[in-house]
Amino acid sequence: xxxxxxxxxxxxxxxxxxxxxxxxxxxxxxxxxxxxxxxxxxxxxxxxxxxxxxxxxxxxxxxxxxxxxxxxxxxxxxxxxxxxxxxxxxxxxxxxxxxxxxxxxxxxxxxxxxxxxxxxxxxxxxx
Numbered sequence: 200x201x202x203x204x205x206x207x208x209x210x211x212x213x214x215x216x217x218x219x220x221x222x223x224x225x226x227x228x229x230x231x232x233x234x235x236x237x238x239x240x241x242x243x244x245x246x247x248x249x250x251x252x253x254x255x256x257x258x259x260x261x262x263x264x265x266x267x268x269x270x271x272x273x274x275x276x277x278x279x280x281x282x283x284x285x286x287x288x289x290x291x292x293x294x295x296x297x298x299x300x301x302x303x304x305x306x307x308x309x310x311x312x313x314x315x316x317x318x319x320x321x322x323x324x325x326x
Contacts, residue, residue: 201274201288202273202274202288203288203290203295204274204287204288204289204298205289206298206307206323206326209275209289209298209300209307210306210307212273212287213300213306213307215273216270216273216275216285219266219269219270220266220270220283221302222262222266223263223266223267223280224283224302226259226262226266227263227281229259230256267280270285274287275287276288276297278317279317282301282302283302283303284299284300284301284302284317285300285301286298286299286300287299287300287307289310291310291326296310296312296313296326297310297312297313298310298323298326299311299317307323308322308323309321309322309323310323310325310326
């Protein structure tokens with residue numbers, strides 16, 4: 200059964216989530232930066248059993264996996280790793296909606312209907 204958040208609970212959960220998302224974005228940026236160096240090594244490692252660089256990359260992906268699971272365990276939904284986009288299930292007027300947060304934002308400032316997605320974000324003042 201999904202967890203539902205009040206605005207206050209979702210903002211409180213961000214206190215734990217924010218450093219995890221910071222680390223996810225840092226790992227993501229490093230992997231992208233090192234992409235031209237990493238992908239040939241990974242391709243070669245698959246064929247010959249490994250390399251030091253491939254082992255380091257695997258550790259980064261393992262850490263990403265741990266961080267994603269930590270976020271999911273809070274009840275938040277990680278919607279887009281590249282944007283650092285999270286949705287927190289909530290109730291509004293008897294229907295399920297999402298409180299929406301993106302990496303780099305302060306407190307939750309938006310919400311949206313489930314079907315509307317990110318493009319349908321509305322100011323939290325209308326929540």
